[in-house]
Amino acid sequence: MARDRWCAALLALLAIAYLVSARRYPLDTLATPGPGLMPVLAGVTLLGIAIWLFATSSRAAGAGSRLGPTGSRLDAARAAGNDTSLPRKPLALCAALLLYAAILPRVGFAASSFALVVVASRLMGETSWWRPVALALGFVSVSHLLFARWLGVPLP
């Protein structure tokens, strides 16, 4: 529930930032509505939903705390969504993906995709090196043939 309250706060911040950005677009009149009308309606609605989510999660958390301790501290933290252990491998893959997008225009599709497949396969538990390399060669060759040669997609 603490997690939901954080989510609600994040959504509220997002809605406020969006509404602040939307101020530069004119609302005009209802008879001739401007490009700012929909953003204002959407931003205000999201802000309202964020307050609703915060209120419901706070109420649920209050009800939960009245029940008293039912298990270990770790269980309680998990139940409250406060599990602090980091999913290292998915986070490493996120970093690899961001690096992939950064190097894609510089080194090209083939080299960057080859590296991505090898890294992703290793992160997903593959222990040998030759299998990911063979896999990467296969994926890159087939996708290059299919998309660049046959479909004419101008891959970087």
Add this chain to the structure above:
Amino acid sequence: MSELFVALTPSNLLACFLGTVLGTIVGVLPGLGPAGAMALVLPLTIKLGPTAGLIMLAGIYYGAMYGGSTTSILVNVPGEAASVVTTIDGYRLARKGRAGAALAIAAIASFVAGTFSVIALQIAAPLVARAALAFGPAEYFAFALLGLVLLGNLTGGSRAKSLAMVVLGVMLSTVGMDPLGGTVRFTFDLSGAQAGLSFVAVTTGLFGVAEVLASMGELAAMSAVAHPRFRELYPSRVELRRSLPAMLHGTLLGFLVGLVPGPAATIASFVSYGIEKKVGKHRAELGSGAIEGVAGPEAANNAAAGSGMIPLLSLGLPFTPSTAVLLSGMLLMNVTPGPFLVRDHPGVFWGVIGSFYVGNVMLLLLNLPLVGLFARVATIPARYLMPGVLVLCAVAAYSDNNNVFDVWVMIVAGVVGWAMRALEFNPAPLVLGLVLGPVLERSLLQALTIARGEIGGLWASRPAAVMLAATVVAFIGSGVTALTRRAATRRS
């Protein structure tokens, strides 16, 4: 109507075959769903041309519904959310040595329901399209709003979270040019964002990349796969007789549920199972390996997938992520779905409908003898399959506008989608908000202009008033239901 035979040209038959095979594989594989897979092959389908391309996309869509049952029955792992309920009795039937019969009944039920929904689609879609010709901006606004509110209520889990995702999708749809005046909004001087956020990039990120990230800790454990022989596929006469009423209930129910916005195929399969538990002749056996528990839900999810095409083809409004990708594909191929689709592109409209008949036969023929092969696909380790999915996602996102900016959008959407899953936010409402956002905005602005700024103009016509009233009832009704449920839980 003679355009129905367009589906029988060699190139369209090949597109249908490739789509159904790919859809079956996607349905078999836990993780990557039909929406993600359809977005992945969009560049390929654009090259095929509108009719063959859309036939292939549609093949993936309904092929996934067929394939989803295979792993539910053989491995106890649903390939699709719509096949979750099939695991209950399907896997128990497999443990009893009736895997072949369960698979055959699932394929037959899917065929019966799929064929029924195509016939109904063929009749209903042009009628709805003709009625929709009278629709103005106020009606479209009311219909899109009703769809989004219903979607927020039906996706399961927290209603506030679902509605937040819907609104977030609408907010993302405001990036780029506004639909009427051409003002560029929220681009922050990024040239790639001027045409708006690529729908393909957002979808491949939310359903492809996020799925790969989420699967990193999940796919290690996989049950042993049963391999039924061909002669074991024949259900007994008793099994056929018992499954027939469940198939019919599931077909009718699935068709009606498919017309409602939301994850219709999943809801239809659960409701069908619930109905069998209430009215079925052998309801006591459900849960311990009853054939009705396979026939009903499988018929329901296929019928819902078929009827979900009616709002898309006749109104141009998609209510599921898969039909939203189909809409995106149509627009990329310069085919605008809606009331004028039959008039402007009869070959595409009837060709796609004709391909549903052909596809259903192909799926029946494919699913019966090749079921063991498809089940083996599900056991390919994630470490070999998922890296390739990442590369395909990148190619699909890039090729939408031949722009690296879209690859960034895909990756950010993937990371955000993964975090959303961890925080129990469903990404499907966001995708539909993104698609329906421009419809909502355009129709609202046009309706207000026509009514000269009078808000009452939004509900001046009877259809618009009925739909807006339904929106209010849906919103308040679900709130009352939630409060009642909470009070009952507190009492117990």
